[in-house]
Amino acid sequence: MLKVLEDLVVLQEIDLKRGALLREIGDLPNRKALAEARLSDRRQRLTEAEDAWKKNAAAIKEIEVEIETLRQQIAKMLSQQYEVKNNDQYRALMAEIAGARDKIRALEDREIERMEESETLKAALEQVKAELQSDERETAEAVREFDARDAQLRREAEGLESERAGRAAGIEPDWLARYERILQHHGDRAVVPIERQACGGCHMKLTPQTIQDARRAQSIVTCGYCGRLLYWKE
Template sequence: MNEKLATLIELQNIDIKKDEIINKISNIHNETKLFEESMKKKQEEIENAKSEISKDSVFKKDKDFEIASVEEKIRKHNMELNGVKTNDAYRALLNEIENGKQIKLRIEDELLIVMEKDEKLLKSIKDLQNQYIEIEKEFANKKNVFEIELKKHEEDIAKLEEERKLKIDVLPKNISEKYENVRNNKHGIAVVPIDNNTCGGCHRNLPIHVIDEVQKGKELVICNNCLRILYKKL
């Protein structure tokens, strides 16, 4: 096999390993992000529920004030009953008192609905806080593992970078540039084997003269379709 081609295959194997490690690092960062987003979402849900309870507190105070105002009117009308001199005036006061009682009942119903809602919100807050704690604990445990894994991955990448440089340094510049260009445009795979007379990259049938040139191993041969560098498995 052409020495330059052998070096390119070794270089690609290094790059494949490096890409796999980079993918693992990316997965760790993504998982970390998911934990952080999940915790943030729970915290926002807790804050929203607390904010709703706070608004309801103002609402309940307003309604308590309305009830007190209605009760005061009812009390005054009851006192006025003793002083009226006509049946019409008496009936009018009774109507006012009854209307006041109905208004009070309606306000109390509104308060009851809000109180029941707040009770559910308080339970929801407790559940969300427990969920937040569980996520936080799991993240804390995973974080230690992530840090160890990231450190090892970074060390492995540093070693691969050194190996990669050694391979690049022995290749002519035009060949290394060709490799980099194809690799960047073909999802990281620039050198492919011939498989049953087809290109191992795009799987197109290869002309006999192309296969012959590859077998001779004198020069680098590329696939006319996908432009990947071809080699014959030993």
């Protein structure tokens, strides 16, 4: 195998590693944002659960005020019973008192229903709270991990950068430029082995002459279809 091809294969390994690192670095902010969005959803659910519980508590309070008002009205009417002038007035007063007591009973039934609902809502609220707490811990942990991973990947990328510079310095500039052009064009590999008589990059079948030339390794051979640099792998 030609020395320049050997050098380019090594350089390509570095470039592939570096490309994978850069892709992961580029993807980290998305993954972080996703974890934070999940947390914000859970916070929204907590607000909704709190609102539902508060709304129900306010409704209970309202019923209690209504009951208290009716009780005061009854007490007032009871105190008036000795002041009535005739039986008709007395019956009317008693009917009004009975009506107020019926209303109180109906309100008390509603209050019991609301109180039962309150317990259900409170339990749901506590559950969302607990879930949020564990989500907050997990998200904080995940964000720390993403940040640590980001720093580690950047260090690795920097290491590869200087390793690449060292390797590239030993390669003839024309070949290096050609390698980089092919790599940029295809986005994956510029130097590929011949595999089952076909190009290892585009997988098109190569002519016997091309294969023969690559085996002889006296000059650089390119794939006639994709332009990648070919080498023979024993």
